[in-house]
Amino acid sequence: MTETSIATPAEQGRACGYSRCERRITYTGSGRPREYCGPPDRVWEDGKTCKQKAQDERRAAHAAGVDGALDLFDAAAAPVLAVTTALGDTLTDLQQALQGHSEALAAVRDGAVARVRETERTAADALAKAAAAEAERDRAVRAAATAEREREQAMEAKRVAERMARDTDSERERQVNAAWTTAIEHEAARAAAETKAAEKTAAATHALQQQEQEWQRAEQLQRSNRELDKTNRTLTKDLAVARAEATAAEQAKASADAATEHARAELARARERRAGEADRLRQDLAAAREQLGDVRAQLTVAQAAAQTAMDQAQAAETRAADLLQMLRNQRT
Structure with missing residues (x-):
């Protein structure tokens, strides 16, 4: 009987856990898969690794008020990324879509942080002018x-x-x-x-x-x-x-x-x-x-996008499970 050749996770690899890193992680086949680049760890221009940069991203998202949406997105994307490690090129398009949503959320987060800081500066200037008039x-x-x-x-x-x-x-x-x-x-x-x-x-x-x-x-x-x-x-x-x-x-x-x-x-x-x-x-x-109303509106849009990404991740997980079952059936 002729066996079907399936690419192993070591041959395909998975994306790094830092959203701005384009490298892929090679799984050795033993132990828990790594979430970030290494070994050796990738070091950026500011001296931080991919893991440290990802932690900074999460803290910034928490400051902008969208940390909950990012956590939900990470929880939904984690099983999908684990499946894509085994499936390889079959789910490349889905990975690119998830990457695009992640970049969009990062852009919304940066804009929200900037607007919140600008609002705080405006309020501080207004209070200073009131004190000067008094x-x-x-x-x-x-x-x-x-x-x-x-x-x-x-x-x-x-x-x-x-x-x-x-x-x-x-x-x-x-x-x-x-x-x-x-x-x-x-x-x-x-x-x-x-x-x-x-x-x-x-x-x-x-x-x-x-x-x-x-x-x-x-x-x-x-x-x-x-x-x-x-x-x-x-x-x-x-x-x-x-x-x-x-x-x-x-x-x-x-x-x-x-x-x-x-x-x-x-x-x-x-x-x-x-x-x-x-x-x-x-x-x-x-x-x-x-401006605060605009920020809240953008946060609502970001939450809706996160919910859409979760729905897509759920559908992808279902398709991946069906595909794995089909592959197992073909091997037997």
């Missing part, structure tokens, strides 16, 4: 409070200067009145002395002495008048200084009022800018939500 508003409020304190200090300085001016005027008037009172008293004394001298003409010597005393008193009054004039000039200078200080206080108050108005205008502009920033933040958040 800080600017706080600075404007502090500036307005500072201007208000300066205005109150200027008003207090003005009140103090006015009070000092009033006190100076009162003191000057009191001194002038006292000087006139003294002058009147001296004048009355001099008149009394003259009257007394006229009445006592008999006592000439005594009258002359009394007159000398009156002259001395007159000289003292003149000296007192000169002192009064000097005091009056000093008080006039003090009054001028007090008025100048009051004028400076008025100017300081005007400056403080202007600073307050400027701070209020800055606060209004800060509020307007904050409102604009809030609108832009709402727009950015809406765009981020829209």
Whole structure:
């Protein structure tokens, strides 16, 4: 009886477990078949082996939210790949189809990861802009409070200067009145002395002495008048200084009022800018939500593709089982 020649797994080999590796693994016929290239292991440009690269792929798929779909796909593809090791070229087309689905899932995964990272960066930028707007508003409020304190200090300085001016005027008037009172008293004394001298003409010597005393008193009054004039000039200078200080206080108050108005205008502009920033933040958040919706849609498409691949793998497994049974029947 003529036996049918069947290619062994060692002659055909199977694909490496890393989706981007094109090498095939030769099965020695003993032990559990290898899933990745080797021995020796293939080393890529980044220093990693096919097994390490495949692990990175699975971690990236988990970060993109499609790890479950890839696990299902791997579970469905594992028995098919084991069968293709024995069947060889008969299932080459199926292997290429599975490889294409794997590459498509990898592309969807990379796109999902990129979109998620871009969405996170957009949200972080929006939060940073909101914090900057809040800080600017706080600075404007502090500036307005500072201007208000300066205005109150200027008003207090003005009140103090006015009070000092009033006190100076009162003191000057009191001194002038006292000087006139003294002058009147001296004048009355001099008149009394003259009257007394006229009445006592008999006592000439005594009258002359009394007159000398009156002259001395007159000289003292003149000296007192000169002192009064000097005091009056000093008080006039003090009054001028007090008025100048009051004028400076008025100017300081005007400056403080202007600073307050400027701070209020800055606060209004800060509020307007904050409102604009809030609108832009709402727009950015809406765009981020829209991008998340696109990512979810792509994930739905990827899951549907994985389900299709599982169905195809199940059908391929059924066909492979039928083919193996037919081959066994032919050998017997």
